[in-house]
Amino acid sequence: MKNTIAERILDFLKDFPPFNLLPKGTLMDIAKNIEIKYFEKDQIIFDQNDNPHKHFYIVYEGAIRLYRFGEDKKYIVDICDEGDLFGLRPLIMKENYLMGAAANEESIIYGIPIQLFNDIILNFPTVSQFLIASFATNTRDPFADKHKGKLFANINAISKIENNFTETQTAKYTQNPITCSPKTTIQFAAKVMTKNIINSIVVTENNLPVGIMTDKDIRTKIGTGLFKITDPVEAIMTSPVITFPENITVAEAQIARLKHKVSHLCITKDGTTNTELVGILAEHDLNLIQGNNPFLLTKQIKLAKDAETLKYIRTKASELTKGYIDQEIPIYFVTKVISEINTAITKRAIRLSIKEIGTESPVSYTWLALGSQGRKEQLLMTDQDNALVFENVPEEQLAETKKYFLELASKVTQKLHIVGFEYCPANIMASNPKWCLSVNEWKHQFKDWIKHPTSDKILNSIIFFDFEYIYGDQKLYDKMTKAVFKYIQKKQVFLGFLSKVTIENPAPLGFFKQFLVEADGENKDQFNIKNRAIRPLVDAARIFSLLHNISANNTIERYEKLMEIEPQNSDVFESCANAFKILLQFRTSQGLTNNDNGKFVDINNLSKADRLKLKSCFKPIKNIQESLKLRFNVSQIP
Structure with missing residues (x-):
């Protein structure tokens, strides 16, 4: 029977x-x-x-x-x-x-x-x-x-x-996915899903994906009575879909899911919605990698009720980073994953803080990350750099509006401090009234920095020109970005001042090819890998990106864009990108091993191979600084 x-x-x-x-x-x-x-x-x-x-x-x-x-x-x-x-x-x-x-x-x-x-x-x-x-x-x-x-x-x-290490392999997706047309009734599509034991159905027109309906859509939109079961699928489908080509790796899929917050990716011939649908990559396809992975961590972040829980999760993210570094996973992939986790933690800290205040913001605003987080290169638990921009308001409302955002920023920075991101020693945080401003105030400040480049203003430019959207109204972020590029195009001599500061940073090696180490202080006889090696590459990438209106903030991405824009100098830019990858991976590894920010390296404790590896990164630094000197006539800058 x-x-x-x-x-x-x-x-x-x-x-x-x-x-x-x-x-x-x-x-x-x-x-x-x-x-x-x-x-x-x-x-x-x-x-x-x-x-x-x-x-x-x-x-x-x-x-x-x-x-x-x-x-x-x-x-x-x-x-x-x-x-x-x-x-x-x-x-x-x-x-x-x-x-x-x-x-x-x-x-x-x-x-x-x-x-x-x-x-x-x-x-x-x-x-x-x-x-x-x-x-x-x-x-x-x-x-x-x-x-x-x-x-x-x-x-x-x-x-x-x-x-x-599965994340570097091509993801296995379901071929020939079940589909329906936009006008198909929800009831009929649900029966098809039940018959085929699937939790989603792709909505297509002429075999091009236009949307997707999942079990969750049926529960939240039909089960709650928002729509009728006789309505067409297009009424509740998620659209547009996120598409990728057939050779998508698990790593790419992970990042896409983190970024777009979706459970399904559509696979098409060329990776766009303009070509034939060939497969569907679902959450369960990616959940073969279990344990301490980005998806489990982001799930936990969404459920976190307080900063202490976020701290615990960020500790797990550090373990994840260490695993990636130990396995020599490409640093570009590592920075993308950990940056998404850091962003998710910041967003959760903001939402928890708004809940504490008890009222929504009086006007739209944007939370900005600066420095290494703004460049999506913050792999270690370094100090926080952030700012806030809010919508322009009448003069009589400015004080009260700023009061709300300063209270919000104070709560957020406090939570990030509990998580493990120390307060910025220079107080470059949104909780500082100097860095919690309206759009017009920020524009005026940027313009002043560029027109009157004193040493303090140049230093601020170096920090603030890596600002990145984290949370809120992205239109405000876009306005600020356009303003910066507009002012610099009108006064490109400002890039010469930035170049001069970059070139004045001492070379990593002395006359006899020995590492230039700290002469005194707490870190005496140690090599400052951040200031002497990583920072010159970061600063140079920023200057060339400002010259060419490149909106990307990530240093590796900037150099890759520069290789396309200036193919005649692609060798220099490529060598800088490779050197930066090695240095960032080295610093991260040192920081995880020593449980610190990885800024200082004890040269005497390095193997000969590691010392040679570090020295190999210094020639690109010299070359890019020479390029800055010639391109921006640094010798003419007072």
Whole structure:
């Protein structure tokens, strides 16, 4: 007699890893032995430090929150949705639960016997490889000697997976996705989704993607009564869709999801909405990389209720950075991921602060990041540099308006300080009335800096011309950007003053090719890698970008744009970009090792290879400074 329940369970499991790696017969054996469990909202499944169950679990319906207690507080670590596994690691490691699990809403979960799964691990290497990479351990290298023989019961050793850093690989997406037209009724589209056991349907016209409808759209827009089930799909679909070409890497997909806050990416022939749809890349496709990854961290950020929780999450981001650096992952990718996390933390700090104040802002405003965060290069816990611009108001309203934003900025900078971003020693923060201004006040200030470039104003320009939009009304940010480029085009001699300051920064090496180290003070005999090596490259990229109206702030991106604009000088710009990557990676590694900002390096503790590697970065610095000297007639600047 046919086992209908087991068949239904099999149909569910086959779409989720690692069960999608198993043949149907093996999967049916699992389905027949699964325990179905129902939990009401907030009901505990297991608690932190409990003995492990005989089952691990997969969410069939609803959502399960994972939590951890620490310092007398309860932290939400993750929310598991449909198809997510949890409770596996303690069974593999034969240890108590490191976190608790409870139903976030009414939920049904499947319990899978670990004893049954042990045999599957032995017989199906692809499953064991998946579990090693995804669930077995939170350590950086699960294949290290100290873990051999401990990851799985009855397994003495498992060889390392080739190229196990999945983020650099081409993402596997679902080909030939299910589609419908914009005029299809929501009811019919939902039936198609149910029949095909999918949680989304792509809306197309002439096979070009124009939108997407997901389970979430049906829950939040139909289930709440905002729309009728007989309405067309176009009424509730998300549009436009985010598209990528067929060779998208997991890294690119991760960044796109972080940036656009979407769960699905459409894959087209050329990566735009103007060519044929060939696939769909869903959140579950990317969730094969488990543990301490950007998505789990950003989920936690959204749920954070206070600055202490944000601090805990940022600590996890530092561990993520260390893992990337240790694996020698391209620094450009690392900066993008960590910058998105830093941005998410700042946004959450702003929202929490507005909630504390109890009233929304009186006019539109924009929170700006400056310095390394503005350039999306803040990998370490350095001090904060930020500013705030608000919409122009009548003179009689200016004082009261500024009072609100100074209160908001004070609360935000305080929270960022708790997170670990120290207050700026020079007080270049939005909580300082000097840097909390209206659009007109900012424009006037920029104009004054450029027209009357005294030493203080040049220093401010170096810091503030890397401002980047973080939160609020982006139109205000755009106005400021246009104003800066407009003023500089009218007075390009100002770039000569900036160049002079950059060139006056002493070269990294002395006459006898020795490192120029600090002569006295707390860091005596140490090399200042930030000021002597990284800063000249950053400053030069900024100056050339201002010359060519390049809106990008990131140093690597600036040099790449300059290579396109000035192909005759592409060798110089490329060498600068490569040197900057090496220096930034070196500084980050030093900072993580020494638990500081990585600014100073003890040359005597470096290997000969590392010293040579650093010295190889100094020739591009000399070359780009020579270019600045000639291009902007620095010798003529008083």
